[in-house]
Amino acid sequence: MTSRQRLSMVAVTLLAALGLSFTGAGTAASAAPAAAPAPVTALATPITGTAADGGAFAGTFTPSKFTTQGSELLATGVLTGTVSDASGATVGTVTRTVALPVTIAAATCQVLNLVLGPLHLDLLGLVVDLNQVHLVITAVQAAGNLLGNLLCAITHLLDGTPTAGGLAALLNAILALLGRL
Incomplete structure (x- = not known):
């Protein structure tokens, strides 16, 4: 190329x-x-x-x-x-x-991208094992999407x-x- x-x-x-x-x-x-x-x-x-x-x-x-x-x-x-x-x-x-x-056009903005590795908890005999967790929250800007518009505005508040x-x-x-x- x-x-x-x-x-x-x-x-x-x-x-x-x-x-x-x-x-x-x-x-x-x-x-x-x-x-x-x-x-x-x-x-x-x-x-x-x-x-x-x-x-x-x-x-x-x-x-x-x-x-x-x-x-x-x-x-x-x-x-x-x-x-x-x-x-x-x-x-x-x-x-x-x-x-x-x-x-x-209508835009999306990523609000949160959280990746947690495997987790092992031993709480006084109560054992909790959790595999990898990947949480992605995306807001969509469009007419009528009140929460999406608000979260995108907050996300880009300092961008100008x-x-x-x-x-x-x-x-x-x-x-x-x-x-x-």
Whole structure:
């Protein structure tokens, strides 16, 4: 495995760990080709959709940069794919620069990971033998998960919440590193 492939895998893993996903139909952007860095094809995300008349779109979105619009994080990149009609016949192809909103998916956080080795207790003639115990408690953040949301908030209390601009800068730095390999 080359260093470019390893770094690409690290970036994809980081994006997955952050729980980032692209949502919405996106808006067309008219960025100059020289201003936007080349998309990193290792980060191509499959995009599919269907129309009310039975037509379909299948393609990929490859991010080239991340920006903010107010407090919203946007991924700008190239959308490529094919459009087909209700019978499945190809109607045309699309290659277009678009900006898509990025959302952070429901996250989990590990609250406790406790491993106890084998235990032997002799309490005045009462003998207790316990084999290895592995206790894992995970909180899930989502709408309606009051305890999960609270425990994740407490777990990450001192981490600091990154702003959309800070997250965009971090993601752009990762894309730049991948583009230099």
